[in-house]
Amino acid sequence: MSVTKRPAAPRPRAGRAAIPPPARGVWAESGHDSIVDTVRDAVASGRLPAGAKLIEADLAATFAVSRTRVRQALQRLSFVGLVTLEPNRGAFVASPSIEEAHAVHAARRLIECNIVRDATRHCTANDIRRLRAHCAAQAEAEARGEDVRLLRLLGEFHLLIAELGGNAVLADFMRQLIPRTALLQALYQHPRERGCGVADHLKLLDQMAKGDEAGAVATLRQHLVGNLARLSVRPAPTQMTDLASALRPPNAKSGSAPGAPAPPETAATPTARLRSRPR
Numbered sequence: 135m136s137v138t139k140r141p142a143a144p145r146p147r148a149g150r151a152a153i154p155p156p157a158r159g160v161w162a163e164s165g166h167d168s169i170v171d172t173v174r175d176a177v178a179s180g181r182l183p184a185g186a187k188l189i190e191a192d193l194a195a196t197f198a199v200s201r202t203r204v205r206q207a208l209q210r211l212s213f214v215g216l217v218t219l220e221p222n223r224g225a226f227v228a229s230p231s232i233e234e235a236h237a238v239h240a241a242r243r244l245i246e247c248n249i250v251r252d253a254t255r256h257c258t259a260n261d262i263r264r265l266r267a268h269c270a271a272q273a274e275a276e277a278r279g280e281d282v283r284l285l286r287l288l289g290e291f292h293l294l295i296a297e298l299g300g301n302a303v304l305a306d307f308m309r310q311l312i313p314r315t316a317l318l319q320a321l322y323q324h325p326r327e328r329g330c331g332v333a334d335h336l337k338l339l340d341q342m343a344k345g346d347e348a349g350a351v352a353t354l355r356q357h358l359v360g361n362l363a364r365l366s367v368r369p370a371p372t373q374m375t376d377l378a379s380a381l382r383p384p385n386a387k388s389g390s391a392p393g394a395p396a397p398p399e400t401a402a403t404p405t406a407r408l409r410s411r412p413r
């Protein structure tokens with residue numbers, strides 16, 4: 135059997151775009167909700183530590199939005215497991231256990247191995263080209279030391295493949311699992327370690343391009359097992375900071391604030407208000 139991808143393979147399902155426009159929950163390259171995007175990036179990069187209290191009034195002041203808008207964003211973050219909402223206590227950055235890390239990775243192995251098999255079967259040469267361009271962006275972010283952007287791209291790569299798999303329900307599961315994986319990495323991984331390797335992604339892509347379903351599944355499984363193995367039982371130490379600073383991307387100027395918020399010095403977010411809940 136030939137393993138060469140034809141340039142324009144017939145599509146197995148009518149109406150599916152090569153790679154559809156972003157609809158990736160809280161893990162889109164450019165999302166629609168600056169609060170969700172900013173909190174997600176701060177959590178996934180470890181700047182907002184697990185257990186940190188997210189005070190509605192502070193977030194509203196920081197982003198210059200209403201508390202209703204903040205509550206909606208916190209609900210979205212809660213849906214994907216990044217935030218815990220507790221009655222009468224408020225919102226906290228989630229504190230998943232190491233057991234949950236194993237459960238999340240087990241779920242990903244189960245779901246993604248099926249996804250990558252289907253994606254390998256159905257992807258076109260154009261899909262592969264676009265995924266290669268995405269890998270090039272990952273490598274560029276890595277070379278420039280753009281850690282937050284790299285983290286987002288590495289997770290997004292898996293979501294792009296999920297979309298190629300053609301099963302919308304499995305892709306939805308992935309939209310929940312990717313941000314949770316990022317939080318687990320921020321919590322249990324050494325800061326110098328990285329969850330995904332760009333080289334792994336390129337190897338997977340080569341196998342998909344050749345139509346090598348078994349090889350792609352094996353590579354993905356090994357990739358996920360390797361990512362889990364880099365998590366340690368003890369949570370990585372986290373550095374407490376004030377909310378406005380935690381939400382500001384590392385490369386941003388000190389006077390700029392996340393999204394479209396007020397300057398940090400006017401935001402009512404003293405260090406004392408970002409408290410970590412005991413685990």
Ligand SMILES: [Zn+2]
Nearest residue numbers: 288330331357
């Ligand atoms: Zn990966």
